[in-house]
Amino acid sequence: MANISKRNRRREKEILDAAKNRREIIAARLSRRDLMKMGLLTSAGYLIPKRGLSARAQYSRDGSGRGCFGGFNTPPSPLTNPFVEPMPIMPIHQPVTQFSGPPPTVNPNTAINPATGLPFEGRTRPHQALSQFPAQKLYEVHQREALVSVHPQLPTQRLWSFNGNVPGPTYVAHYGEPILVRNYNDLPSNNGGFGIQSVSTHLHNGHTPSESDGFPCDFFAVGQYYDQHYPNVLAGFSSTNPPNGDIREALSTLWYHDHRVDFTAQNVYKGLAGFYLLFNEFDTGNEATGFRLPQFPDFDIQMIFGDRNFDPQTGLLAFDLANRDGILGDKFLVNGKIQPFFQVKRRRYRFRWLNGGPSRFYQFFLTNPNNLSQVNRFWVISNDGNLLPNPVQVSSLRIAVAERMDVIVDFSAFPAGTILRLENRLQQCDGAGPTDNILSAGQGDQVLEFRVVSDPVTDGSVDPATNPHFYDVPPRTTVNQCRQFKFDRRNGQWVINDKFFDCNEVRFRVKRNTAEQWNLEGGFDWQHPVHIHFEEFQIISRNRNTPTAIERGRKDVVRLGENDDVELFFRFRDFVGRYPMHCHNTIHEDHAMMLRFDIDDTGNSNESCDSHHH
Amino acid sequence: MARKSRRNMLAMLTAAATTGGGVAQASGSDDGSRQKTQAHYFPNVELMTHEGEKVRFYDDLIKDKIVVINFMYAECQGICPGITANLRKVQKLLGDRVGRDIFMYSITLMPEKDDPEALNHYVKMHGIKAGWKFLTGKPADIETLRRKLGFSNSNPKLDKDRNNHIGMVRYGNEARQWWAMCPGQANAAWIVESILWMDGPKRIQPQNGTQSKSEKSAG
Numbered sequence: 001m002a003n004i005s006k007r008n009r010r011r012e013k014e015i016l017d018a019a020k021n022r023r024e025i026i027a028a029r030l031s032r033r034d035l036m037k038m039g040l041l042t043s044a045g046y047l048i049p050k051r052g053l054s055a056r057a058q059y060s061r062d063g064s065g066r067g068c069f070g071g072f073n074t075p076p077s078p079l080t081n082p083f084v085e086p087m088p089i090m091p092i093h094q095p096v097t098q099f100s101g102p103p104p105t106v107n108p109n110t111a112i113n114p115a116t117g118l119p120f121e122g123r124t125r126p127h128q129a130l131s132q133f134p135a136q137k138l139y140e141v142h143q144r145e146a147l148v149s150v151h152p153q154l155p156t157q158r159l160w161s162f163n164g165n166v167p168g169p170t171y172v173a174h175y176g177e178p179i180l181v182r183n184y185n186d187l188p189s190n191n192g193g194f195g196i197q198s199v200s201t202h203l204h205n206g207h208t209p210s211e212s213d214g215f216p217c218d219f220f221a222v223g224q225y226y227d228q229h230y231p232n233v234l235a236g237f238s239s240t241n242p243p244n245g246d247i248r249e250a251l252s253t254l255w256y257h258d259h260r261v262d263f264t265a266q267n268v269y270k271g272l273a274g275f276y277l278l279f280n281e282f283d284t285g286n287e288a289t290g291f292r293l294p295q296f297p298d299f300d301i302q303m304i305f306g307d308r309n310f311d312p313q314t315g316l317l318a319f320d321l322a323n324r325d326g327i328l329g330d331k332f333l334v335n336g337k338i339q340p341f342f343q344v345k346r347r348r349y350r351f352r353w354l355n356g357g358p359s360r361f362y363q364f365f366l367t368n369p370n371n372l373s374q375v376n377r378f379w380v381i382s383n384d385g386n387l388l389p390n391p392v393q394v395s396s397l398r399i400a401v402a403e404r405m406d407v408i409v410d411f412s413a414f415p416a417g418t419i420l421r422l423e424n425r426l427q428q429c430d431g432a433g434p435t436d437n438i439l440s441a442g443q444g445d446q447v448l449e450f451r452v453v454s455d456p457v458t459d460g461s462v463d464p465a466t467n468p469h470f471y472d473v474p475p476r477t478t479v480n481q482c483r484q485f486k487f488d489r490r491n492g493q494w495v496i497n498d499k500f501f502d503c504n505e506v507r508f509r510v511k512r513n514t515a516e517q518w519n520l521e522g523g524f525d526w527q528h529p530v531h532i533h534f535e536e537f538q539i540i541s542r543n544r545n546t547p548t549a550i551e552r553g554r555k556d557v558v559r560l561g562e563n564d565d566v567e568l569f570f571r572f573r574d575f576v577g578r579y580p581m582h583c584h585n586t587i588h589e590d591h592a593m594m595l596r597f598d599i600d601d602t603g604n605s606n607e608s609c610d611s612h613h614h
Numbered sequence: 615m616a617r618k619s620r621r622n623m624l625a626m627l628t629a630a631a632t633t634g635g636g637v638a639q640a641s642g643s644d645d646g647s648r649q650k651t652q653a654h655y656f657p658n659v660e661l662m663t664h665e666g667e668k669v670r671f672y673d674d675l676i677k678d679k680i681v682v683i684n685f686m687y688a689e690c691q692g693i694c695p696g697i698t699a700n701l702r703k704v705q706k707l708l709g710d711r712v713g714r715d716i717f718m719y720s721i722t723l724m725p726e727k728d729d730p731e732a733l734n735h736y737v738k739m740h741g742i743k744a745g746w747k748f749l750t751g752k753p754a755d756i757e758t759l760r761r762k763l764g765f766s767n768s769n770p771k772l773d774k775d776r777n778n779h780i781g782m783v784r785y786g787n788e789a790r791q792w793w794a795m796c797p798g799q800a801n802a803a804w805i806v807e808s809i810l811w812m813d814g815p816k817r818i819q820p821q822n823g824t825q826s827k828s829e830k831s832a833g
Contacts, residue, residue, distance in 0.1 A: 117817030158645075193647035196792050198811070221815035262794040262808065311650075321655060321793045322764030324782065430768055491693050492767060492780035493797040500797040502804040525769075591782065592797050 074320050077310040077331050080153045080338050083449040087340035090274060090302060093169035095137040099182045104138075104227050106130050113223065122185075122220020123227060125211040128575060133231035135180035139171070143199055143272065144186040150308075151331075151338040154315045158192050159271035166336045167304050167356075168256065168274025172296075173232050175250065175280040181228045185220055194319040195263065195270045197222050202259035203276060204402060205251070205385065205533065205556035207235045210577020213533060216261035216594065217503035232278060235535055239513040239573045248474040249536060249554070252283050253352045253385035253404045255304070261503060261594075265327070265358045265586035269319050271336075273356050275302045282470070283387065291470060292462040293381070294350040294408070299461070301342075301349060305399075305447065306333045306356040324492060326359030326431015326587045332424070332447045341449040347459035348410045350381070357401040358586045361434045361527070361559075363426035365396045365441065366409065366450075369419055372441040376420060379464035382406035386536055386554040387471055391464035394550070396438075398426065400529035400559045402584040408464050416454030422447045431587055433527025433561070473538060473553055476569045480514035482609035487530065487560055487583065487593065488523035494583065494593030501582070501594035510572045511603025518568045519609050522560035528588060531557045532570075533579040534599070540567040557584055572599050651791060652676075655762050659755035661721075664733035664748040671759065675747070676788050680716045680812045683784040684798055685765050687724035688736045692777045696799060698740050701783070703802035705746055708809070713745020716809060721749045723779055725756045764795065787812040 101120065102109055108123035146161035162168030173179060187197040198221055202214030211218070212228040220226045234245025258264060258272035277296075279285045285296035294300050307329030311318040320327055331338050355362060366376035379391040385404050399405050414420070425444035427437040462468045488495050499507070510516060517540070520530055536554035539547040543565050546552070558566055582594035652658075658672040669675055684701065686694040698720070705712050712718055722728035728736075733748040742748075750756070760766055765780045767773035785808055786793040796808045 112818050118815055190645065190647075191791050192645055193651050193791055194793070196794075196811075198815075262796065262811075263792075314646075314650075321651075322762060324764055324780070324795065325768050432768070490781070490799075491778060492765075493782055493799065500800045502801050503807070504804065505801070591795055592800065 074309050074318070074323075074327075075312050077308075077318075077329075078154065078312055078315050080151045080331065082339040082446055083341040084152060085337050085340050087303070087342040087448060088335045088337060089297070090165060090167055090170045090335060092297070093139055093141070093163075093171050095179075096140050097138070099138060099140060101182070101225065104130075104135075104180055104182070116221075116223035118221055118224055120224065121226060122218070122224040123211060124218070125577070127211060127227075127229050128209045128577070129231050130180070130229050133178040133229070133233060135229065136177045137179045139179060139181045140184070141168070141181060142184045142186045143201075145188040146271070148271070148336065150317075150333060150336060154310060154338075157317050158188075159317070160187060160195060160267065161271055162274055165274070166271035168272070170274060170302060171256070171276040172285075173230065173276060173278050175232050175234060175278060176244075178229070178231045178233070181230065182225050183228055184225045185222050187222055189222075192316075194321060195266045196260060198260055198263070199267065199272065200259045200261075201226075201228065201256055201272070202533070203228070203230060203256050204254060204531070205536065206230055206254055206276070207233060207245075207249075207251075207535065207574065209575045210534075210579060210599075213577075213579060214256070214259045215533075215578055216259045216264070216501075216580055216582075219260045233574075235571070235573050237574055240571065246474055247280075247282075248471045250280055250283065250387070250471060251278050251385045251536070252382055252387060253302075253354070253406055254278060255354055255356075255402075255404065257356070261501070262590050265590050266319055266321075268356065268586060269306075269308065269327075269358055270317070273304065275304070275352070275354070277302070277352075278385075287459075287461040291387075291468065292460065294348050294459075294461040299345075299347065299349050300352070302352045302354070303334050303448070304336075304354045304356040305362065306358075307331065307360050307445075308333055323431070323587055324591050326585045328360055328428060328430065332445050334422075334448045339446060339448065341451055343451045343453050344409075344411045345455050345457040346412045346414065346416065346452060347457050348408055348412070348461045348463070350461075351407050351409060352382075353397075353399060353405045353407060355399045355401050355403055357584065359401060359431045360428055361398065361400050361426055361529075362424040362445075362447075363396050363398045363434075363438065364447075365423045365425050365444070367421045367423040367441050367444075367446075369421055369442065378410070379408040380405055380550050381408055381464065381470070383550055383553050384536070384555040384557055388550070388553045389472060390467055390469055392549045393464070396425070397550075398559075400527075400557060400584070401586065402529060402531055403557045403559075408461075410463075411450070411452050412459065414452045416452055418452040420450040420452070422450065431585060432525060476538060476540070477515050477571075479517045479569070480511060481603070481605055481607065482517040482519065483508065483607050484519045484521070484609045485581070486521045486523065487526075487528045489526060494588045494591050496581070496593060496595050499595070500592035501580075501596070503596065505596060506578070506598045507595045508597050508607065509602065509604045510597055510599045511605075512576055512599050512601050513571075513573050514603065515569065515571045517609065518570065520558060520560055520564075520566050520568065522562055522564040525562055527562060528560045528583040528585060528593070529557050530560050530581065531584040532568075532581045534575075535570055535572055537568040537570045540569050542566050576600050648788075648791060651793075655793075656788075657755070657758055657762060659751060659758065661749045661751040661755070662730050664730050664737050664750075666730045666734075669747075669749075675717065675719060675749075678789050680787045680809070681785070682716065682718045682809055683763060684720055684782070685723050685760060685779060686720050687722050687776065688728050688732050689724065690776070690779075693779075693781045693799065697781060697783075698742075700798060700800075700802050700805070701746075702740060702742060704805050704809070705743060707802060707806045710745075712743070716812075718746035719749055720746070721756065721759060723756070723760070723776055725750045725753045785809050785812060787814075790814070 109121040200219040235249040237245035254276040258267035282290040284290040287295040428434040
């Protein structure tokens with residue numbers, strides 16, 4: 001015991017030293033030359049990983065569950081200056097008139113490609129809805145290595161991209177306009193230390209037939225393609241709301257990312273993710289029509305957040321292969337750049353925020369560095385891509401891995417020259433989850449800098465303060481089945497109901513076109529953002545209470561805190577096949593915290609829930 | 615070794631064995647990442663096998679190989695017997711590839727007690743066949759291995775409790791730099807499937823006039 005407290009004291013001192021070191025370096029405005037003279041910088045330009053310099057990256061927590069102590073495997077990344085490059089905007093993916101290679105087929109093209117010795121296509125099941133929803137547009141995408149700069153002070157990185165872009169290009173899709181994507185695996189033979197050249201691309205969270213969903217076990221090899229059919233159709237088209245589906249189930253902000261079983265964290269960390277936007281007659285992208293949300297693309301901006309570590313010697317992206325808890329990075333990337341800046345005009349913007357993982361929870365504030373006590377409110381309009389019934393005003397917003405939050409920020413109140421920082425003030429020491437301590441303004445992670453510029457500008461978008469109405473929440477009906485799931489840990493192995501993921505094991509079967517209630521229960525000491533593929537759910541209750549206004553809509557990721565108990569309502573409509581439920585802390589997911597369920601026309605009904613719910 | 619059942623599995627294994635899984639890549643630029651990974655995760659410490667053979671962890675056991683690694687100790691009454699029995703099934707399913715181009719290693723968490731003789735006794739008791747090595751060494755080296763390979767618990771209290779030791783199995787292909795983990799208590803057939811991903815995709819030589827069977831390719 002004496003031993004432990006001594007060690008803790010030493011660590012506490014190191015953490016204090018780290019803060020002091022950082023403050024000193026910032027206060028002294030040390031130049032490169034100064035740092036080199038002090039022996040803190042190598043000639044290649046990297047900061048020597050002086051013990052204590054980056055306490056955040058180096059320490060995990062103690063057994064009590066609340067401090068920031070304990071061993072951690074990742075040395076601090078090299079020093080980079082914040083806000084030196086503009087935030088990139090991903091290009092809009094353009095359709096092609098014709099696929100390269102063989103023409104698309106309903107059945108998988110299993111003919112052997114003589115050039116590779118593999119079937120041309122990695123798909124193993126026929127398209128179930130291609131003839132009903134013939135593709136009106138064709139897209140082609142090549143997953144391949146790309147040389148990318150994440151920051152001018154770091155060397156060029158060899159990342160994995162879609163068509164050379166990290167993050168991948170943005171799909172702009174429309175309800176009623178089905179598309180077919182030919183997805184090629186052209187990844188290089190050398191992975192540079194992590195990642196596997198075997199991929200399955202999930203469209204999160206499209207109403208997508210199983211064979212096109214990007215199921216974790218539907219991976220395909222280098223030299224193969226996989227045709228993915230996205231019908232862009234509303235849920236309920238063949239069941240509750242024929243023939244066009246339920247408008248109250250409309251999605252807006254989706255994303256696509258690799259989902260290869262056991263390797264998802266590595267492959268996504270390496271770059272395999274991007275946005276997929278869905279517009280319709282209400283969410284039009286035109287601020288003069290429909291819901292009059294800010295104009296796409298000029299004032300409708302996608303941001304994917306990712307925290308990463310970089311090797312202190314080489315400056316190259318580093319992934320801790322030994323981590324089973326959750327990886328926290330000490331560098332914060334937005335759209336692939338470390339701590340960029342973004343110039344905004346004095347008007348309303350729609351920001352589509354996406355936590356791209358791998359493990360961190362954020363709580364974002366808009367901090368004015370010149371007035372730390374200023375509270376800058378903004379509006380949440382959408383949760384996980386589902387527009388809320390009405391905008392909700394907040395002063396901060398929590399977002400777990402894979403959650404999407406669309407917000408409206410009105411910069412018209414700020415004079416030109418104002419600087420606002422997107423700041424994560426949620427303390428998190430390791431993969432277990434945040435501590436719930438909110439750091440004081442200016443002490444959090446400065447993720448992005450907004451710079452208000454003076455260009456004259458018009459704004460035809462709706463003012464959220466007028467309380468515009470978007471979609472109603474669909475009514476809940478009697479459920480056909482209730483199921484209970486416990487997310488826990490056994491001997492360092494992640495489990496759902498005491499079992500591990502196995503591609504070949506169907507844990508239960510849901511009857512198509514029925515409603516179900518699922519009760520999710522969190523375990524001791526760990527938090528899990530749980531994602532269920534295919535249909536959006538409604539949170540009936542969280543720990544017996546009505547969920548907050550932001551959670552009172554539709555979602556596809558639910559944050560499961562320590563010992564939390566959430567009840568979800570679902571419908572499973574229109575398509576059949578295999579889908580997973582999993583923790584979206586991708587490290588937990590890759591360590592088997594996932595299950596497979598199948599949707600079919602019989603279902604099974606041998607399960608029940610404890611009767612503590614309504 | 616004659617096999618009566620699992621014809622498909624065996625056919626898959628044989629096919630895979632001829633594709634050269636585990637052989638170092640000639641192509642691909644030498645970017646130093648293998649050395650970096652070795653330095654970070656695979657210390658070249660000296661170990662003893664249950665057969666009393668002296669080996670170097672990286673040079674002799676990891677380099678250029680497809681490997682399966684877990685931790686155990688002979689006296690363990692918790693999850694170890696179950697996992698050992700499960701991995702014995704894995705060994706059976708993998709057949710004579712174990713020891714030829716797939717290598718299974720179990721490292722003791724109790725090196726002070728588990729000398730080669732004790733481990734050899736454990737091997738005999740569990741009916742473990744050749745090609746699966748049980749390893750012991752200096753306690754400090756074992757501890758280094760345990761931490762570097764990702765078998766420590768982030769909670770120091772739980773980490774000290776051997777009954778709570780990590781039940782995962784690390785699998786990988788050193789030459790391809792593919793590394794992942796699966797639960798040691800998962801279905802044996804699933805563990806085998808995961809290990810066989812390390813072969814890379816199963817290529818089919820096109821034959822004149824015959825339609826080749828399409829199999830799920832894995833890498």
